[in-house]
Amino acid sequence: MVKSIAVYGTYQAKVPFKQRFWKRRKDGIRQRYWKTTKRTRRVESKGRYEFQGSGKELYQAVLKAQELMPKGFVSIPAKKFLKNPEKYGSTGTWIEKDVES
Amino acid sequence: MWNRNSIIGFSDNATVKLDFDDVSFKIVKYWAERTMKWFRLQGFMILKSSKNCYHVLFNRPVAWSENMRIVAWVALQSRNKGLKKWFLMQCIKQSSTLRVSKKRDKDSPRIVFKFGKQDKQIKTFIKNRHLIKECIKKM
Numbered sequence: 001m002v003k004s005i006a007v008y009g010t011y012q013a014k015v016p017f018k019q020r021f022w023k024r025r026k027d028g029i030r031q032r033y034w035k036t037t038k039r040t041r042r043v044e045s046k047g048r049y050e051f052q053g054s055g056k057e058l059y060q061a062v063l064k065a066q067e068l069m070p071k072g073f074v075s076i077p078a079k080k081f082l083k084n085p086e087k088y089g090s091t092g093t094w095i096e097k098d099v100e101s
Numbered sequence: 102m103w104n105r106n107s108i109i110g111f112s113d114n115a116t117v118k119l120d121f122d123d124v125s126f127k128i129v130k131y132w133a134e135r136t137m138k139w140f141r142l143q144g145f146m147i148l149k150s151s152k153n154c155y156h157v158l159f160n161r162p163v164a165w166s167e168n169m170r171i172v173a174w175v176a177l178q179s180r181n182k183g184l185k186k187w188f189l190m191q192c193i194k195q196s197s198t199l200r201v202s203k204k205r206d207k208d209s210p211r212i213v214f215k216f217g218k219q220d221k222q223i224k225t226f227i228k229n230r231h232l233i234k235e236c237i238k239k240m
Contacts, residue, residue, distance in 0.1 A: 094106035
């Protein structure tokens with residue numbers, strides 16, 4: 001039987017910084033565009049993981065989730081998450097703040 | 102190492118769950134019994150999460166639409182503000198969650214009352230709860 005576990009809370013994480021740039025087009029119009037820079041900024045947000053899988057996979061996924069903060073609402077099989085955890089989370093820390101279940 | 106600021110809970114669609122805030126055990130038991138009889142949910146279990154805060158779980162597996170129908174009925178009839186808020190959150194997430202781990206100064210919820218059959222969803226919940234507690238211990 002597939003078991004499911006939710007890991008949730010408020011966290012602080014470093015996310016890539018998006019900056020606004022301007023370029024002059026050939027037709028003379030000044031056009032605005034956004035670019036993701038190498039810089040990061042610290043943000044405070046709420047997020048949650050929902051893992052499905054066997055006991056061992058869930059344990060490993062929950063352990064990994066302590067370091068990687070979810071990018072929004074992540075509902076995923078634990079096995080898939082463990083293959084490429086950086087895709088679904090960014091480095092940060094869980095902080096002490098009230099959150100709804 | 103488990104970061105105590107992250108919360109670990111049990112989440113699924115098929116179990117009818119209720120989260121009462123700021124109510125006495127007597128009222129929670131009344132609503133659990135009434136809901137069980139009205140929707141034929143076979144049995145229930147009450148967990149105390151903190152002072153005047155209780156979680157209720159029912160035994161019969163249901164579809165997500167029926168699950169939310171039952172929770173909405175209890176939230177409306179009982180006029181519990183905490184339950185209404187919790188119900189809206191579960192509708193957004195499309196799965197209902199109850200906490201298993203500790204949360205700041207609150208201890209992990211403990212079982213305080215059982216009634217009726219406990220062989221389906223409640224059994225599953227207890228198994229998952231045990232698994233989560235084992236995970237936390239290992240961390």
